[in-house]
Amino acid sequence: MVEKQSAPPGRSRISHGALSSAIYRLPAFWRRTTLICWDGLSWVFAMLAFLLVRYDFDLSSPQWSWVIAYTACAFLLQVALGLVTQVYLGRNRIGSFAEASWVGFVVVVIAFPLGLVFSALTTNFPRGVAIMLPPMALMFMATARWLFRSLMASRPRPVGEDATPALVYGAGDAGYQVAQLVAKAEDPPYRIVGFIDDNPDKRNLRIEGHRVRGTGAELVTVARERGARTVILAITNASAKLIQNISDRCRDHGLELVVLPPVREMIGGQVTLGALRQFNVADLLGRRPIRTDLSEISDYITGKVVLVTGAGGSIGAELASQVHKLGPAKLLLLDRDESALHGVQLELYGNGLLDTDDMVLGDIRDYEALLAVFERHRPDVVFHAAALKHLPMLERFPLEGWKTNVLGSLNVLRAAHAVGVQRFVNISTDKAAAATSVLGRTKRLAERLTAWFANNYDLPYLSVRFGNVLGSRGSVLVAFRAQIDKGGPITVTHPDVTRYFMTIPEACELVLQAGAIGTPGDVLVLDMGEPVKIVDVAERLVEESGQDIEIHFTGLRPGEKMHEVLFSNLEEGSTTSHPLISEVYVPALDPDLVPEHPDSRDVVLELLDTEPTIYPGTTLETLR
Structure with missing residues (x-):
């Protein structure tokens, strides 16, 4: 018919x-x-x-x-x-x-x-x-x-027999680019059979000769009528809710879903046929458009000496990449992991010789060595991303968390102040809000130490707090995929546990923006969107794999929360000039009150438990 x-x-x-x-x-x-x-x-x-x-x-x-x-x-x-x-x-x-x-x-x-x-x-x-x-x-x-x-x-181009009949969802600029690419390709992988768009005013619109045949509600009906086997989602800023809805309908009716990546992942925002890829779980968790004021950021980055601690980590490496594009006078990358530095240098500069003075091998626990680096290069801006971050490990070894996350951060702050660093951005975590774990409490202390230096010396030293980042080393996606590759099972702590998620590029873009708008002592909290059930992420990954993988629930670990929060009960977020960044007050902590040589695990735990009493009128329970 x-x-x-x-x-x-x-x-x-x-x-x-x-x-x-x-x-x-x-x-x-x-x-x-x-x-x-x-x-x-x-x-x-x-x-x-x-x-x-x-x-x-x-x-x-x-x-x-x-x-x-x-x-x-x-x-x-x-x-x-x-x-x-x-x-x-x-x-x-x-x-x-x-x-x-x-x-x-x-x-x-x-x-x-x-x-x-x-x-x-x-x-x-x-x-x-x-x-x-x-x-x-x-x-x-x-x-x-x-x-x-x-x-x-109108000159017909040969279409291979294996070209898949496809319905394009989205009759905007991206959909128009997809249609042009398919029309001009010598051997296109798809044969467009029509368009779908949620705007009813586009009902009679034709793009490269292909008509808009219905709205999103009619997706399955139109796909059947036109014999489509694939749906191309040509909306670069589609919301997670829309993507989830389309994905569910495609899955239920045997349609393959192909998506365009977010604009930030495309060169100049231009669509290519090679950019089309299979829908994956990251599309559900990190597709919000991030508006970045490059003029504000470039004012404090371009032409300046910038140092990134923890540059070999996932966040540090992405920060280094984004800072590099803004044209600093010099970009210093510091990490204690030489292999990680090798990978970052290879990614940024195309070589991994590690023979230039901008690649610094060092440990933030060693103040004297750290100070020598700061005195030699005299950075203008510091992004402090070095930290120990694995919650269960720090529960077992709290002394290590204290040495790196508290004393190491204090060392970086002291070295920065000693050489006149103009701007300091401390990378924190949502676990510092209403902290119940060693990780959260040590990172909260780093926030308070940063606030002390900012307030005492009237310097734009600030902290940025955000949640889980997709694809970072040790993140839930990496762990789940590794378990799937081994045939399962996937381990989830609890069926109701939720977490906030953000992609690494999203988080780093907002960190750079926060560094531009923050004032001395601020703790800026990034809008992480809606919390996501971990079990939903696991189920989606199992579905992507096409395997029959079991999900086992292991129970919450010591110090772990059922639901993370971005603010404690004592913290009330206030708005900033950026819609995705909020501001909270964290009391300053005098470095002289921080023991530099706690001699045992128990001492550290006691210090962390009594941390709220260091300032009057506050208890651990009210912080939670």
């Missing part, structure tokens, strides 16, 4: 396609000769049309002679000037904007001098001819080019 309905337009396309193919197969010499003849004849057609409408061909013999002479001169000058400017020698594609502009230029150059000369030579030359013939001739020339371009656009 579908084929019978589409047969008539198909026959029309075949006839047009045959003509366009015949034109396309003409040798270039004959195509150009035809174009020259047409442009010359355009002056003749313009003359006849004007004289018929204006004078009804009722001219005297001298007038006829002068009009014919004018037209002949225009004809010859058109050809000559077109050859000189290479308009007729393949300078631009026929029918392109550039080619049309050059043709218009040639006509204008001819029209004014020729009209003035003929008007000055005799009174028998009708002045209206000099005014009206050039634009009318140009109109005839443009008509031929429009016809040629339309025929070329």
Whole structure:
């Protein structure tokens, strides 16, 4: 039934396609000769049309002679000037904007001098001819080019038998780019059978000859009618809710879902067929458009010496990548893991020789070595991303968490202040809010120490707090995929446990923006969107794998929460100039109150448990 309905337009396309193919197969010499003849004849057609409408061909013999002479001169000058400017020698594609502009230029150059000369030579030359013939001739020339371009656009391209019939969801700019790419590809992987768009006003819109056939609610019905096997989601800023809805319907009705990546993952925001990829779980968790004010960020990055601690980690490496694009005078990467530094240098600069002084091997626990690095390079901006972050491990080894997350952060703060660092951004975590774990409490202490340096010295030293990042080393996605690769089972602590998620590029973009808008002592909290059930993520990954993998629940671990929060009961977020960044107050902590050499695990745990009593009127319970 579908084929019978589409047969008539198909026959029309075949006839047009045959003509366009015949034109396309003409040798270039004959195509150009035809174009020259047409442009010359355009002056003749313009003359006849004007004289018929204006004078009804009722001219005297001298007038006829002068009009014919004018037209002949225009004809010859058109050809000559077109050859000189290479308009007729393949300078631009026929029918392109550039080619049309050059043709218009040639006509204008001819029209004014020729009209003035003929008007000055005799009174028998009708002045209206000099005014009206050039634009009318140009109109005839443009008509031929429009016809040629339309025929070329309708020229059928061979579509391989294995091209998958696809329905494109989204009739906006991205959908238009997809249609163009499929139309122009020599061997396209898809054959578009129609468009879907949620805007009912686009019901009759046609894109590259393909009609919008319904709204999102009619997706499955239209797909069946048109014989589509794939749905291409051509909305680069689609919300997680929309993607989830489309994914569920495609899965339930045996349709493959292919998506465009977010704009930030595409070069210049341009769609390519190679950018189309299978839908994955990251599309559900990290697709919010992040508006970044590059002018604000570049003010404190461009031309400055920037140091990133923990540069070999997932966040540190992405920060380094984004800072590098902003043109710092020097980018210093510090980490205690030489292999991680090797990977970052290879990613940023295309080599991993590790023989330049901007690659710094060092441990933030060693204050003297750290200070020597700061004194040698004297950074203007510091992003402090070095930390121990695995919650269960720090529950077992709290002394290590204290040494790195508290004392190491204090070392970086002291070294930064000693050499006059202008701006300091401490990377924190949502686990510092209403902290119940060693990780959360040590990171909260780092926030408070940062606030002390900011308040005491009136410096823009601040902390940025956010939750889980997708794809970082040790993240839940990496762990789950590793378990799937081994055949399962996937281990989840509890069926109801939820977490906030954000992609690494999203988090780092907002960290850079936070560094621009933050004031001394701020703790800026990134909007993480809606919390997601961990078991839903696990089920989605199992579905992607196509395997029969079991999910086992192991129970919450010591210090682990059922639901993370971004603010404690004592913290009330206030708005900032950025819609995705909030601000909370964290009391400063005097470094002199921080023991530098706790001698046992128990001492550290006691310090962390009594941390809230360091400032009056607060208990551990009220913080939670």
